[in-house]
Structures are given as structure tokens and as C-alpha cells.
Amino acid sequence: MATVECRNLCKSYGSHEVIRNFNLSISDHEFIVFLGPSGCGKSTILRMVAGLEEITGGDLFIGGARVNDRDPGDRGIAMVFQNYALYPHMSVRENITFALERAGTSRDEIRRRLDPVVETLGLDIYLGRKPTELSGGQQQRVAIARAMIKTPEVFLFDEPLSNLDAKLRGHLRVEIARLHRALNTTSVYVTHDQLEAMTLADRIVLMNQGRIEQMGTPEEIYSRPATVFTAGFIGTPSMNFFSLDAGEGRLRNADIDLAAPFPLRAGKVTLGIRPGAIRLVPEGTPDAIAATVERDEFHGDMRLISLNAGAESFMVSVPAATRLSEGERVLAHLDPASLHVFDAESGQRLGD
Amino acid sequence: MRVGRSLPYVFLGPALLVLVILAAVPTLYAVNLSLQNRTLSAPQAEYVWLANYLKLFSDDRFLNALWVSLKWEVLTVSATMAVGIGLAIAMFEAATRRWRMILSVLFIIPVLLPRVCAAFVWKFSFHPLYGAVTWPVRALTGQTPDVLAHPWGAMLTVAFVDVWQWGLFFAVIILKLMEALPPQPIEAARIDKAKGWEIHRFVTLPMLKLPLISLLLVKAIESLRSFDLVYVMTRGGPGVSTETLDMYAYSQGFIEAGNISYASSMAVIMMVLTVILFTSIWKRLNK
Ligand SMILES: Nc1ncnc2c1ncn2[C@@H]1O[C@H](COP(=O)(O)OP(=O)(O)OP(=O)(O)O)[C@@H](O)[C@H]1O
Ligand SMILES: [Mg+2]
Numbered sequence: 001m002a003t004v005e006c007r008n009l010c011k012s013y014g015s016h017e018v019i020r021n022f023n024l025s026i027s028d029h030e031f032i033v034f035l036g037p038s039g040c041g042k043s044t045i046l047r048m049v050a051g052l053e054e055i056t057g058g059d060l061f062i063g064g065a066r067v068n069d070r071d072p073g074d075r076g077i078a079m080v081f082q083n084y085a086l087y088p089h090m091s092v093r094e095n096i097t098f099a100l101e102r103a104g105t106s107r108d109e110i111r112r113r114l115d116p117v118v119e120t121l122g123l124d125i126y127l128g129r130k131p132t133e134l135s136g137g138q139q140q141r142v143a144i145a146r147a148m149i150k151t152p153e154v155f156l157f158d159e160p161l162s163n164l165d166a167k168l169r170g171h172l173r174v175e176i177a178r179l180h181r182a183l184n185t186t187s188v189y190v191t192h193d194q195l196e197a198m199t200l201a202d203r204i205v206l207m208n209q210g211r212i213e214q215m216g217t218p219e220e221i222y223s224r225p226a227t228v229f230t231a232g233f234i235g236t237p238s239m240n241f242f243s244l245d246a247g248e249g250r251l252r253n254a255d256i257d258l259a260a261p262f263p264l265r266a267g268k269v270t271l272g273i274r275p276g277a278i279r280l281v282p283e284g285t286p287d288a289i290a291a292t293v294e295r296d297e298f299h300g301d302m303r304l305i306s307l308n309a310g311a312e313s314f315m316v317s318v319p320a321a322t323r324l325s326e327g328e329r330v331l332a333h334l335d336p337a338s339l340h341v342f343d344a345e346s347g348q349r350l351g352d
Numbered sequence: 353m354r355v356g357r358s359l360p361y362v363f364l365g366p367a368l369l370v371l372v373i374l375a376a377v378p379t380l381y382a383v384n385l386s387l388q389n390r391t392l393s394a395p396q397a398e399y400v401w402l403a404n405y406l407k408l409f410s411d412d413r414f415l416n417a418l419w420v421s422l423k424w425e426v427l428t429v430s431a432t433m434a435v436g437i438g439l440a441i442a443m444f445e446a447a448t449r450r451w452r453m454i455l456s457v458l459f460i461i462p463v464l465l466p467r468v469c470a471a472f473v474w475k476f477s478f479h480p481l482y483g484a485v486t487w488p489v490r491a492l493t494g495q496t497p498d499v500l501a502h503p504w505g506a507m508l509t510v511a512f513v514d515v516w517q518w519g520l521f522f523a524v525i526i527l528k529l530m531e532a533l534p535p536q537p538i539e540a541a542r543i544d545k546a547k548g549w550e551i552h553r554f555v556t557l558p559m560l561k562l563p564l565i566s567l568l569l570v571k572a573i574e575s576l577r578s579f580d581l582v583y584v585m586t587r588g589g590p591g592v593s594t595e596t597l598d599m600y601a602y603s604q605g606f607i608e609a610g611n612i613s614y615a616s617s618m619a620v621i622m623m624v625l626t627v628i629l630f631t632s633i634w635k636r637l638n639k
Binding site: 050051052071072073074077078079081083084085086087088089090098099102103146150 | 534539542547554558559561
């Protein structure tokens, strides 16, 4: 097990710069999740750590040693790919033991290590099959077994569950969490699925256009997003934003007028609030916004209501039993403790 | 229903008809001829049934030709595959995209050359007095080496020209096949501590097993038709050391004796052997 440290990592393809000055220090046993929109450079960083992609600039340390120029096989890592990347001509058993055979491990030792891995992932009955004779989920379990048996210093996962259906994804996610608890190996996990990120991560690294947008525990990122980008990226249904003018202890525009949650300098701000933090209230409640119901989506455990207040439109989630008809007039109240205020110019969070 | 039944025949019919005319007629004619004692010098002939075949098996020159053909097959097929795979891996590992393009074009040129041309060019290059290939030996030792006059030298030289044409071409095909492979298993193998050649030994080549087998069979069939190459370069010589079955059949049929029936029986044996051999190889390798 080991630490991983990226110091000023850069990556360019020709003149096209993809990653610039990427700094991250991952401690022993930690489970880090890279989250971010498509094309932001998550896979690129992971592949640089793995040694599959040349590092253009900066230093990469694994277990305290600089590994920039080491072969992938000598970095003490194991990787699980999105499309499994199993060896198609080898049986499941050969796939799993390939790395040990290449490393010159003795037969007895291989057999001794194979059994627990196969048992953990429930692959006993498939050992003789070829990868094409397995379902996607089974193939990915083989890929995880292939990574596990090496007892690597660091596990790397590049969207391992993206090719699976929702149910299987949930199932394997739990399995990966369980494995991590048992093995406690330092892990880096790339995904664009928030649920995976939230449930697996010790720390989420949220990326945007090759930079780290925010880094922190799932709670920190969810409850104190540092930028408008983070606030909008994390959370389903996603956060509502209003462009407001701050001044005289109020936040207002043509249609909305609210008490500022904390003293603010006069100027333009972006106010964010999650649909769950807005309540529909009876007539006469102070600081409520008058709105009309535009759409009503049933989500099973709750309803997502689109409201219109003048030029503003926003979403509210209400209990599933609530009955509202389109065009109905309601009053919406924003929970003052759940307001996120961002500078309209820089997108940075204001206040605490 | 009737339309559905007859459709296969409608499509197969014309092709089968062409095949029957082009392949079956000469084949049957050759079989018929091989059962007679026809020669080019006399118009009349009578059936001698299997006499030609019996004679063949006590004909040392025929047995030699059989052996030469076998050596030729094994030598050229294995050398072509080895050169093709070796060069393809070398290009895959070491050459940039640009260089791969340039080398591919260069490597395709030999196979585009008509075989007779290639044979003449190389025959001259190996000429003991004027050849470019033999020049360094002449310059260094003052001797005039004549590789084509030596039994094994002749065999290896002719095989070299064959491999020069096909091995380089196969290298291009195999390189393209390797480039079309999914990159992830190769990356996984690198992470699994496989070094350079091990990646190809254990991952890329096994993934290409089927296309490689097809190439091997294509080359095996192609090697059977090396008549023009051998004819130009050695005429089967020195002695009978490069006389393959088709060379011997040709000289029996048209050059030495005009013994056309005897030659036909050789052709029939060659056909039967080829069909049996190739079917069994195909079945075994494709398992
Ligand atoms: N070989 C390459 N040549 C040029 N540009 C590349 C190459 N590989 C990746 N890129 C660019 O690098 C950027 C980051 O790619 P990367 O694969 O890391 O994205 P990602 O965050 O993993 O996205 P996704 O979630 O879709 O997998 C992209 O803009 C992509 O266009
Ligand atoms: Mg990716």
C-alpha cells in the first residue's frame, strides 16, 4: 500500500494542453474518486499514474519514489478498464493468473492466491470459460479479480461500471466498497456517476477542463460547493440558480426579494438552492416567492415541480402525495440555512 | 414456397456452371489422360489404366521432386510467416505512424512485381561475375561465388526471392491487423508486467490467430505455384535439386519425353495430395 503524489503534472497532445499543473496528494488507504464532465481529463490523469500515457511535465510519486519513467508493470499498480480489457483468447483462470505468471510466481503460490480471489468475487464456476462466454458484469468481476490477485499498492479504476445496467452497477458498487474495506488498498476511481462518487469516495476530486475545481469529502462537496460549477454538477435533481442583486441586507431582482442569509457587499450574486430546500407554504408567510406551477414530474418517492416566478423558473421537490395542477398559484419559501451565494463574476462561493 | 426453394439454385447455378467448365472439365480430362499412354509425338493412344501411377512410385526423380516440393513448402511458408510477423512487430514497436506508412508502401512493391521479373532481377543480382549481391564477396576474396550452382544454395536463393516478395507483403498485412486490435488488452498486459516481446507472444499474436492461419494457408497454396520462379532461376537445377513436382511434370510432359500421360498422372497425384493435406491442416488449425 502506498501514497500517490502528483506534483505539477502536465499533459499535452502536441500543442493541445489537456492537463496543466495538476497537484494532488493521496494518502495511504484512501479511496479517491475523480468526478467531472466528459473530456475534462480524468482518464488522462489516471493513465499517467498507470504509466500508459507519457507524462509531459511534473513529477509523479508512488510510495515516495518518483515513477515518471517506470514501466506500468513496475509501478505496483493494477487497473480495471471500462470495457474490461480481458484477454479474449485466454480462459478466465488464465486471465486472472497472467500477471503472476509474468512476474515468475511459483505455481503453488499462484494456486494459493487464486482461491480466495475467485471465492470473493464468486467466479468459481466460470474459471474454464472464455471472456466471450460471460455477461458484462461477470467480465468486469474477472477484471477486478485480475487486478486484485496482484495485491497492488494502488488500484486504478476507469469508469469500471459504466457499461453495465443500473441494477448491476449498484450491485458491483457495493461489492467494490466491500472489497476496499477488506483490502484497504489506496484506490483512484474515475467516474461520472455521482452516486458512485458519493458512496465510494473518502475524498472526491471534482475536475473541470483539466483543473481541480474542488476537492473534499462527499459531504463537504455537497453541502459547501466552492463554485457555481461544483454546485451545479453535484446533486440530483440539480441545484436552482438565480441571478440577484445584493444590497441593504436583501437579495432581489424583478421577481424575487429575499433577506440575505449573511451580510453581503452590494453587487451581483448568483444564489443557489437545492430543490429539496424549497418548501411550498401557506399564504402570508414572509419572504416567500409567488409562483405558478408549470410542470409536475412524478419520481416515485417524491414529485419534482417546475415553478415559474416571472422570468425565473426553478424546481421544487415535494412529497409524492402532494397534488398540484398546472397553472396553480403557490408560495415557495427558500430555507435560509440552505442558501449558497456565489460571486456572479468569478463563480466563487461567498460567506462560509 | 417454390420461389424460396429455387432461389439458392438461381444464385448458385451460374457460378457452379462456370466452375464446372473451368475446373471440372480439365480435371476430368487430366484424369482420363493419366490412364492412357499418350505422348506428344504419336496421335494414337490406348488405356493402360494405373500403369503410369505404378511407374511413378519407382521413379527416383519423381520421389525426389516430391521431397523437393515438401522442402520448398515448409521452407517458404515458415520463412514467409516468420519474416512477416517479425517485421510487423518491429514496425509496430519502433516505427512512427509516418514511417509505418512509408515502409508499408515500400514493402508492397515486391509483390506487385510479376514473378518472372522478380526472378530475373534476382538471378542477375546473384550472378557470380556481374551480380550486385555477390559483389562484396568478389571484392573481398576475389572469388566468384555461384550460389545457384550449389544444391542448397539454389534452394535457399530461390526461397529468398519468394520470401522477399511475400514476407514483406505479409508484414504489411500483419501490421494493419495489429493496428486494428483493441488497445486495452495490450495496455492491460503492460500493467500485468509483460515485457516487449511477451506482449506479442501472449496477447497480440494469439488474438490474431485466425487471420494468421488464413495467411498461412494462402501462402501454402501460393507456394505450390512457384513454377515460374523456379523455371527462371534454376530450371530445377543444379541437377534435380530444385526440381519441384510441377517442374518435373512440365519437363516430362513438354521438354524431355513429351510423355503427356505420365505428366498428367503426376498432376493428379499432386491435386489429391494437396486436397487431403490442406483439408486436414485447415481442420486441425481451426479448432
Ligand atoms: N490521444 C489524444 N490526442 C489528443 N487529444 C486527446 C487524446 N486523448 C485524449 N485527448 C483529449 O484530452 C482530453 C481529456 O480526455 P480524457 O479521456 O482524459 O477525458 P475524460 O475526463 O476521461 O472523459 P470521459 O468521461 O468522457 O471518459 C479530451 O479533451 C480529449 O479530447
Ligand atoms: Mg475517460
